[in-house]
Amino acid sequence: MKLPDSRASHWLLTVASGALSVLCFAPFRQFWLMPLLLALLFSLALAQPRARQAAGLGALWGLSAYTANFYWIYISLHDVGGMPAWLALPMTLLLPAYLCLYPALALGLAHRLGAERAWWTLPALWILSEWLRATVMTGFPWGNIGYSQIPEGPLAGWAPVGGVYLVAAWVALSAAALAHSARHGLRRAAPALALGVLVWLAGMGLKTVSWTEDAGELDVALLQGNIAQEMKWRPETFAHTLQTYQQLLDQYPARVVILPETAIPLFADQVPPGVLAWLADSARAQGSELVTGMPYLHPQNPDRYYNAALALTSPQPVYGKDHLVPFGEFVPLPWLTGWVYRYLNMPLAGFSSGGAVQAPMQLAGHRLAFNICYEDSFGDELRAGARQAEALVNLSNLAWFGHSTAADQHLQLSQTRALETGRPMLRATNTGATAVVRADGSVQARLADFTTGGLRARVETRRGNTPYLRGGDLPTLLASLMVLLAAFWTRRHCQTHLDSDKNLHDFRHSGHKGAP
Template sequence: MQKPAGLVLLAAFGAASVFSFAPLYLGALMPLSLAGWLWGISRTRTARGALLAGYAWGLGYFVANVYWIYISLHTFGGMPGWMAAGCVVLFGAYLALFPALAAYLGRRLPCPEPLRLPLLLPTLFCATEWLRGTLFTGFPWAEIGTSQIPAWPLAGYAPVLGSYGVGWLLQAGTGLLLAQWRAPLRWAAVTALWLAGWGLLHVEWTTPVGRPVNVSLAQSNIAQDMKWDAAHYVDNLRVNLQQVQRAKGDIIVLPETAIPAFLSDVPPWYLDTLRSAAGRRALVLGVPLQGKAANEYYNGAMVLTDPGQPVYKKQHLVPFGEFVPVPWLFGWMYRFLDMPLSGFSRGAVKQAPFVIGPTRLAANICYEDVFGSEIAQALPEATMLVNFSNLAWFDGSWAAEQQLQMSQARALETGRYMLRSTNTGATAIVDAQGRVQARLPQRQRAILEGQAVNRTGLTPYGRWQNTPILLIWLLVTLSLVCAGIRRQHPSKSF
C-alpha cells in the first residue's frame, strides 16, 4: 500500500499536467507528469498498489483539468457551492478510474520486465484513455496527445495516427527513458521518434483548392445570465443584426444558439432582416431547432441565407449539460441545475456538409470537436470545418483555451481549416496545420475578419480514423502478454 505522502505526490504530478495544455502550451511538462504515473507504478510490487498509485495520479490529473465544471454548476447552474465542488471531485474520481485500470492491468498482466515500462504500461494507459472517450458517450477532454499540438515534434504524427497515437508515442518515449535499458539506446530511440515527428510536421497531406475564402466570425460576448433572459431577448437579437451588418466576409458565422429561441418562434421579419443584411453572402448561425414532437428539440446550426435552409443537428450531446445519463440515478441534478434546453435530442451520426459556393462546410457544435474520429467522418466531402460554441458557461476559466487546442488537433488530423465562432471566446481561424492564423481576445464583442482555404484529399487519419492505432495497441498487448507467459511457463507454446 502506498504511503499518504507518496499518493499526494502522485496527485501533484497529475495536476501539473494542466500547464501542458492551452493557454500555456507547455507540452514538455506532459512527459514529466506521465513520468510520475510510471514512477508510481514502478515502485509498487502488487497490482493493488499499482491501482492505488494510478488512481491518485488520475485524481489530481482530472480535478485540475476539469475544475471549470464548478463554474457552470454553481455560478450559472444555481447549484450550492459545496455541492458543485463535490460534483467536480466525484467526476474527477470517476475519470481517475481509467488510468487506475491501466496501472492495475499493467502490473497484473504477464510481460517481459524490460518491456513493461516502455510498451505495456503506455499501451494500456492510452487504450483506457480511448475507453474514457468512448464509454457512456465518452469524455475525451485532456487527452495527453493534445498537449503536443500544434508545434511540438510529436504533433507530426497526428495526421497519421490521431491524437491518441500522439499520446501513445509520448507515453512510450517517456517509459523508454525510465526503462532499464542502456542509456545510448534509450536516447537514440527517443531522439529518432521526435525527429521523425518533426519531419512529419512539414508534410502537406491535403491540397488547397481555389482562392482563399473571406470569412467573418462573430463573437457576441453576451453574458450567460443575459443570454436566456427574456428581458434581454430583443437586445440579443439586435447584437446579431449589428454584427451581420458590420461583417465583410463572404461567409458570416454566428456562434452556438446565437438566436436564443427556437427558429420556429423567431419573428419572420427578423429573419428576413438578417438575410437582407447578409445580402449575397452566406450567413451561418447556431439556433435551437424544434422537432416534430413537443419534447423533441435539437442544438442546431443552419445556413439562413440558403432558400433550402439546410440544417445541422448536434449528434454528440454533453452529459449533464444537454442530457442526463441514467436518469434514474442522476435525475436529481435537475432539481438544482438551472440550464435552459437541457434535454436535447440527438441528430444523425452522418450529416452532409453545408454547400456554400465551392465550400463544403462541415459543422460541429460545442465540444463535438473533442471527438477526432467523429469530426473525420465528414471527410472527404468537407473542404472546411466550422465549430459553433458558447463557453460562457465556464467564463473566467481555461476551458475555452483548452477547447481551442482541441480544434487545432482536429484541423491537423484532417488537414482542414477549422473556423470557430463563439459567444465569449475563443473565436479563431485555425489552418490545416493546426496553427491559429487569427483570433479574438476573450470576452470582447467583435468580428474576426480573415481568410480560410478549402482543401481536398485525405490524411491517413482522415481515411482510417482510430482503427490503425487500436490495432497496434491490440497487437502490442497480445504480443507482450504471450511473451510474458512464455517466460513464466517455458514449456507452453502458442
C-alpha cells in the same frame, strides 16, 4: 535514479505529477513537460510491490490531474448554473473521481504484466485506457495526453498520420523509456530510448509534409456576441441579443458570416414574425451567406428538437448536433440523475441527436462541415464530414465556464482536428475562443475573449485526404491491442517455463532416481 522509499513520498510525488499536468495543455502549452511527469508516475507505479498499489497511484494521479484540468466544472455548476456550493464542489470532483479509474486500470495491468515489459506495454495500455475514457458512457476525451503536443511539439507531426491517439502513444512511450532508463540504467534502456528519439525526430520531419492541397480562398466573418450566460435565455434580453448580432453583421460583411451556438436562443416558430427574414435580407444586401446556431424543432415530430446550425440565406441541410453533452443537453438515466436539474438553471436539456453522418453545407462555393460545442473532441466522428468538406466549422458557447482555461483547452482540441484532417477549423463562439485555425493546427487569427466583435479572415480551404482521414483511430488502437496480447502471451509463456523448471528442480531434489 533512486526514488524515496516512504509511501507518503510516493503519494505526494504522484499528486504533484498530476497537478502539474495542467501546464502541459493550453493556455500554458509546455509540451516537453508531459513525458517527464508521466515518467515519474510510471517509475513510482512500477516500484510498488503489488499491482493494486500501482493502480492506486494511477487513480491518485488521475484524480489530481483531472481536477486541476477541469476545475471549471465548478464555475458552470455554481457560478453560472446556480447550484449551491455545498453540492457543486462534490459534483465537480465526481467527474475526476470517475475518470481516474482509467489510469488506475492502465498502471495496475502494466504492473501485473511485469516491470521488464512495462516500457513497451505501458504505452499500449495507456492508449487503450484513453480510448475507453473517451467512449464509455458517451465519453470524455478532454485531457488526452496527446493534446499536450498540439501544435507546438515535434510529436504533433504524427497527428495527420494516426490522430491524437498515435501522438499520445509516442508521449507514453517516451515516458516509459525514460522510466526504464531510470530503473535499469542507460545501457539496458538504450533500445527504448533510441526508439523514443526516433519518433520525435520523425515527428519533426512529418510536420513539414503538406497532406492536402489548396481548394481556394474563403472570405469569412465569425461573430462573437459576448452574451452573458445568465442573461442569454431571458425573454427580456432577446431584443438586445438580436440588436447585437445585427450591428455585428453590418460591421463585418463577408461572403460567409457565422454566428455561434444558440446565438438565437429561440425556436424558429417562437421568434417574432419577420425577424429571421430581416436578418437574412440584411446579409443578402451585403452579399453574405448567413449561418446561425439556434434550437431547431423537427418539422414532423414536435417531441424532437436539436442543437442546430441553420443557414438563413439559402436552403441548406440543417446540421443537428450528434454527440450530446450528458447533463448539459440530455439526461442520462433520468430515473437516477434527474434530481440534479432541481439545482440547475439549464434550459433545453432534452435535445435529440442529429445523426452520425450529415452533409456539409455549400456556402460561397465551398463545402463546410459543421460541428457544435465539444463534438470537436471526437476526431473519429468528424472524419466522414471532413472528407466531403474543404473546411470545418465549430459553433460553441463556453460562457458556462467563465474566465477559465476551458476556452483555451477547447481551442487546442480544434487545432488537433485541423491537423488530423488537413482542414482549417473556423470557430464562432459566444465569449471565446473565436478563432481561425489553419490546416497545420496554427492559429491564423483570434478574437479577444469576452469582447463583442467579429473576426474577419481570408481562409485557405483544403481538399484531399490525410492518412488519418482514411484510417482513423483504428490502426493505432489495433496496434495497441496487439502489443497487449503479445505481452500477455509472453508473460504466460515465461511463467510456463518457470513452472516447468521449478517442477524439474523439485523432482531432482526429492530423492527419486530415473524416470517417474
